[in-house]
Amino acid sequence: MSDLRAAVAAGALGSEEAYRELLQSIVEVARAIFGARASSVFLFDEESDELVFEAVAGEGAGDLIGQRFPSSTGIAGWVLVTRQPLVVEELDKDPRFAREAAESTGFVPKGLMAVPLLHEDNSLGVLEVLDRPQKAAFSLAEMELLGLFANEAAIALDLLLKARAARGVLEGEGGEADALARFAAKLDEAEPERREPALQLLAALDKLL
Amino acid sequence: MSQEPADLPAWSLPAGAGERISIGVDWPEQVTRDWAFGDSTGKGVRVCILDSGIESGHPRVGEVDGSVAFHRLEDGEFEVQEDGEGDLCGHGTACAGIVRQLAPECSLFSARVLGAGFKGSGPVLLAGLRWAVEQGFDVINMSLSTTKRQFAELLHELADRAYFNNTVLVASAHNMPVESYPWRFSSVISVGSHEEPDPMTFFYNPSPPVEFFARGVGVEIAWLGGGTILSTGNSFATPHMSGICALVLSKHPELTPFQLKNVLYLTANNVGGGS
Numbered sequence: 001m002s003d004l005r006a007a008v009a010a011g012a013l014g015s016e017e018a019y020r021e022l023l024q025s026i027v028e029v030a031r032a033i034f035g036a037r038a039s040s041v042f043l044f045d046e047e048s049d050e051l052v053f054e055a056v057a058g059e060g061a062g063d064l065i066g067q068r069f070p071s072s073t074g075i076a077g078w079v080l081v082t083r084q085p086l087v088v089e090e091l092d093k094d095p096r097f098a099r100e101a102a103e104s105t106g107f108v109p110k111g112l113m114a115v116p117l118l119h120e121d122n123s124l125g126v127l128e129v130l131d132r133p134q135k136a137a138f139s140l141a142e143m144e145l146l147g148l149f150a151n152e153a154a155i156a157l158d159l160l161l162k163a164r165a166a167r168g169v170l171e172g173e174g175g176e177a178d179a180l181a182r183f184a185a186k187l188d189e190a191e192p193e194r195r196e197p198a199l200q201l202l203a204a205l206d207k208l209l
Numbered sequence: 210m211s212q213e214p215a216d217l218p219a220w221s222l223p224a225g226a227g228e229r230i231s232i233g234v235d236w237p238e239q240v241t242r243d244w245a246f247g248d249s250t251g252k253g254v255r256v257c258i259l260d261s262g263i264e265s266g267h268p269r270v271g272e273v274d275g276s277v278a279f280h281r282l283e284d285g286e287f288e289v290q291e292d293g294e295g296d297l298c299g300h301g302t303a304c305a306g307i308v309r310q311l312a313p314e315c316s317l318f319s320a321r322v323l324g325a326g327f328k329g330s331g332p333v334l335l336a337g338l339r340w341a342v343e344q345g346f347d348v349i350n351m352s353l354s355t356t357k358r359q360f361a362e363l364l365h366e367l368a369d370r371a372y373f374n375n376t377v378l379v380a381s382a383h384n385m386p387v388e389s390y391p392w393r394f395s396s397v398i399s400v401g402s403h404e405e406p407d408p409m410t411f412f413y414n415p416s417p418p419v420e421f422f423a424r425g426v427g428v429e430i431a432w433l434g435g436g437t438i439l440s441t442g443n444s445f446a447t448p449h450m451s452g453i454c455a456l457v458l459s460k461h462p463e464l465t466p467f468q469l470k471n472v473l474y475l476t477a478n479n480v481g482g483g484s
Contacts, residue, residue, distance in 0.1 A: 072323075078300045081261070081323045082353040083389065084381055087441035089427070094438060118387045121357045137427055138441065140384070140402055147385035 014185060016167060019160035023055040026153045030129055031057040034142065037109070037131035040064065041117070041153055042076050043161075044125045051076050051126065054157070059130070060105050067105075074100075075114055076126040083123055085115040085147060087138045113138045115146050117154035124157045233463045240475040242482050246456035251312025253462065254455040257346040258308070258448075259337050260301030260353065261323040262294055269306035269431035276319040279336045287336035292321050299433040303440065304352050304448040306431030311408060311452025315459070318346065323353065331355065335363055338391075342371045347458050350451040351380040351397075352444040354389040364391045372396035377458070377466045379451045381443040382419040393418050398454070398470060402426055402446040411453060413477035421473065423449035 023041050031039040038058035042051040051071050053064040071077050079086050089111040091097050097108075109130040117125040127150045132138075187198055222230065237244050255274075263273050278292035296302045296319075305317055322337035334355055341349045349371065355364070368391045371378045380392040382401045392399040395417075402425025403412060412422040425446030432438040450473075457472055458464060464472065476482035 072298055074298075078261075078298050081298070082300055082381075082444060083356060084353060084383070084442055084444045085385060086444060089439040089441075091438070094432060094434075094436060115385065118356050118385070118389075121359075123356070137439075140404055140426060140441070143441070144384050151386055 016160060016163040019156055019163055020055070022156040023153065023160065024057070026149060026156060027055045027057040027127075030127065030146065030149050033145070034113075034129045034138075035132050036129045037133065038107075039127070039129045041157065042080075042126045042128070043157060044071055044080055044123060051080065054125065054160075059107050064105060075112060076128060079114040079116050079126050080123055083116045083118060085113070085143050085150075087111065087113045087143065089137055111138065113143060113146055115143070115150040117150055117157055119154040119158045124154055124161070127153050234461065234468065240472060240481065242476045245472050245476045246453065246460055249312075249456040249460040251315030251452070251455040251459045254312065254315045254347045254459045255318065256308050256312070256315050256348045256350060256451060256455050257318045257320055257341045257344070258301050258305045258350050259320045259322055259334075259341055260304055260350070261298045262292060262296035262301050262321040263305045263317070263319040264296045264299070264302040264431070264433055264435075267302055267306065267431050267435055269437065270302060270309050270317065272317070273305070274316045274318055276321065277340070278321040279333050279340070281333070285332070287333065289340055292319065294321065296321075296433065298323065299431075300352065300444065302433060303430035303445065304350055304451075306437075307408075307428065307445060307448035308350060308452045308455065311449060312455035312459070315452075315455045318344075331357055331360060335360055335367070338364070338367050342367055342374065342376055345374060346376055347462075348377045348379060348451050348454050350448050351378060351391065352447045354381060354383060354392055356387055356389045358388070361390045365394055365396075367391075368394045368396045372466050375465055377454050377469055379447055379454060381447040384443060396466070398450060398466075398473070400425075400443060400447045400450045402441070402443050408449055409453070410478050411450060411473070411482075412479045413474045420470075421450055421477070422446065423453070425449070 027039040027041055038060055040053055041055040043054040045052050049071050050068040053067045056064045071080055075088055092108050092110050112128055112130045114126050114128045116123050117127055129146060190198060263270055265273055276292040277289050279287040280290050282288055301319060320337045320341050322333045368378055378397040380397045380399055382392045382399045383389045384401060391397055399418060399420045401419040401422050403422040404426045408424050410424060414420055414422060423446040425443055426441045427439055428445045429437050430440045430445060454469060457469060474480055
């Protein structure tokens, strides 16, 4: 494995976690700025044609990550396919929506604001902000503000997808490359006293092979 | 009063032939809302909702005169089929309901390019728009857009074809910092939202590319299952403008998209329509 390859592999393994944290921070900030009960990022999984909870702040945080639903249904589905931001109010008055929401997420929002996550040519997912106890309807200015956040979330989601793709390539090689990449990452983080013998061991291994 | 394009001089106008292109619109001294669409119901105007389908029999929508969907063949081409799916996501039904509210007697058609396995963006959108332009609808409502640059040129061609074939394409603008189409083209009527509660209030925007603002905040929209819900978005401002276009065209069917856009400008609330 070349140095470059090792560096890429180490990056792929470490970066997924970093991009997840970035996404989590985006939903935390969105929730705080809008004074909302919850905020989530959905990733569009093109292969299965589903939307997946990728980051959640507030209500549902911890339980919802990884949950999936068909991409062409629900308000997030509207936003994904039309690529248009949207606000829906009085959702709790719709018995069908209320039941479905309660079943899938455990709580029924009164209102929500959703924007598509557009990066380059692609619609990567949806960012949602749900319920504000202190204020009634969402305004147009707030939709535009959420649009700016969406830009940031879309970039983070794009990086996350690329990191996952890189990881997939590594794991696709029978696990050997993955093991080496993990080794490279650990070597990178090691204290000098551990690093030195590890490098000597590597040199010996190199000679042997 | 409208003349067949074949009768008209195509590329130049001979001396003394001005009579041949006399315009069949009896323009008043001042274009008022009353002249433009007073007492109009949208009767005789065919409006196509290019969207996720329309729920048949929704009380906000009433009768739909035709529904089609686009089936992808093995060679990548699309076949137009009668559509019995209705609307799986509800977006098209919401748009249709708004057009119906403003223009109660217009004819509504559904061309489904979203939902039921379609991701919306791309080839099916183009196929749907091409079909709708070929059908010669008076108004096509597009509360959607694509960010795919490779489709921009084809969309542009279709938008221009619609414009010169007397089909008005009304498209949702994006209130996000992204490049998307077809709303950015000057041959379409692009629509953003204002926060006023009156469905007939609309503004001309002197700072395009968004050309008009229509009601898009706190709109009671048709919701799947026969109900309604409050919603906000340019998706719903667009059918307000489509409905107003239908009202004007019902009263003045001879108007070209260029002329219609002028009428909308002259009757906008911040121009002549607010007085």
